[in-house]
Amino acid sequence: MSSLAGRTALVTGGGRGIGRAIALALAAGGATVAVAYRRDEEAARKTVADIEATGARGHAYRASVDDLEECRALASRIESELGALDILVHSAGIASRGHSVADTDPAELERVMRVHALGPHHLSQALLPLMRRAERSDMVFVSSVITDMMSAGAGPYAMGKAAMEALAQVLAKEERGNGMHVNVVAPGLVDTDMGRRLVRATAGIEDIRQADASSPYGHVCSPEEVASVVRFLVSDDASYVTAQRIVVDGGTF
Template sequence: MSSLAGRTALVTGGGRGIGRAIALALAADGAAVAVAYRRDEEAARKTVADIEAAGVRGHAFRASVDDLDECRALAAQVEAELGALDILVHSAGIASRGHGVADTDPAELERLLRVHAFGPHHLSQALLPLMRRAERSDMVFVSSVITDTKPPFTAPYTMGKAAMEALAEVLAKEERGNGMHVNVVAPGVVDTDMGRRLVRATTGIEDIRQADASSPFGHVCSPEEVAAVVRFLVSDGASYLTAQRVVIDGGTF
């Protein structure tokens, strides 16, 4: 990958799982990296320590992306403390509870849409003025293959991710003239806490390693494999690439 030295990134949900892997990958390529977290301060601080061990600046900001005021406050903190931002990765996410449409609590639907769609809209809007100052900027949305498969009992999550992808496509068209690249990565099952819960709920398998043998290339996708695609998307190698959706599922679907 090309060097990201001199660039500054913010990764929401960056304390754990896919977000953490992305934060560390960007730091390894030389970017200063801030992570936003909602509750797990210990995990966020551990991620920041690992970022700084790579020899770059690390920061942690507490914010709930489902809250408009907190999104705006986060954007103000980023500008005040970092002074610049040219990479924004929307990785914060939560799972739905697995109910059918007939039994879904309206509050759950609203919560999922706020986290996956409203939050990224609010935060992008608040940070666009800062990101437009950069000669090149990148925004990456972490979605899911669920928007392709649309399985039963997933309506809140599927709707949230589909709305997120629509936002990304619109932003790619609106911001290209400002030097911004906007892309989506859509993983399948990934070896994270959420992925392990999903495997248990859908297959009854307690240890996700038991799913390796039936997975493409002999293993469940790792967070680092998702992060490697994000590294490319924000690199010089993707200088003429925007409005793309990269599926990371080993060719399953």
Template sequence: MGTLTGRTALVTGGSRGIGRAIAERLGRDGARVGVHYNEREAAAKETVAAIEAAGGSAFAVQARLGEPGDAEALWAAFDAQADGLDVLVHNAGVVVPPAGVAATTWEDFDRVFATNVRAPFFLTQQGLDRLRDGGRIIAVSSGLARRPANMPGLVAYSMTKAALDVFTTVLAKELAPRGITVNAVAPGVVDTDMNAGWLRASEEGRRQGAAAAALGRVGDPGDIADVVGFVASDDARWVTGHWLDVTGGSLL
């Protein structure tokens, strides 16, 4: 503990799953953590309480991403409780009902891009005057951005993560003069609520999820959070514009 002492972090979608694990990890490392949530206030408060119970400091930030004015609303809520930022983690994302190219609706396509791509873009744009020199921006991508899943219905979601990867690379170059590093961390199959519909429904689903990784198991949110903790630390000061494969070897 202590690698991020004196720094402030913001984790979008930080109330549950991978986001909660990231928020708790950054809290253990000494950062004061803003835990963003869309609707689940109780879950956000639980995450804040868990960080504080472990000796850290945190606060909840509410804003509905994917809607007009989302960036302004989030930063207004953040500014009411913090002065400046050191670590920005773009974790919030949505998955629309599985559908191939032919069956994807205009509404679902717009929704997933609004939340997974447009929101991080404008949150970053409007957060740059808050982000201190030497800071960190970390995007939670997906292995699906590099290799399609066996379920073709995830085409729109996969496209959003690929777009986020390009944004990460361009931003790393643009912000390098300020000493700000920008990286993407890409999970594979992780045991979260987002995957609960098929991963937790049966032993067969669990087996298939584990078989996707060369390391032979389903990922845990902590597996991703620990890599984010590294990227956020000074140990990763010479790493920027990088896409970190945290899929357990699913792309091998």
């Protein structure tokens, strides 16, 4: 794929899991990469160290994307400290607890919606003026196949991801004239902390490797496989791609 040298990226949830893999993939392409994290400073700093090991510049910022003022403060720091931003990847996420609609705590619903829907809206809004300065900019939303499945017990998570995808489609239309490409990547089960918790809760599988044999291509999707799709979408090889939703699940759904 074409080089990302000279470009600057922000990956929310970039300290662990899919976000970390995306941050490293962008850095390997030559981009300067900032990662935003909520609590795990150690993981974020490890990601930055690994970014810098590729020869790229790395930065870590603590910010809760579900908080409007923290989103605005993060945008302000990105502008003042990095001076530019042309890639924004919304990868921060939390799971819901698997309760039915009848049994869902309203506080849980609000929290999940803030992280997956309101937070990306707030952060996108705050960073749009900076991103519009770039000749080309990219925004990628990491969603989920849950919006295809709409599984019982997944109300808050499915609602949050569906709202996120709606936001992406609206932004793709609004910002195309400003040179922005906006796309969605929707993974299935991925070998992350969240994925491991999911298979334990839903299938009683303690070791996610036990799910390899029943998975497409003989293995559970890796974070790096999702990151490769994101890396393609923000490259010159995807210069005419926008408003697309790419499912990364091995053809399961």
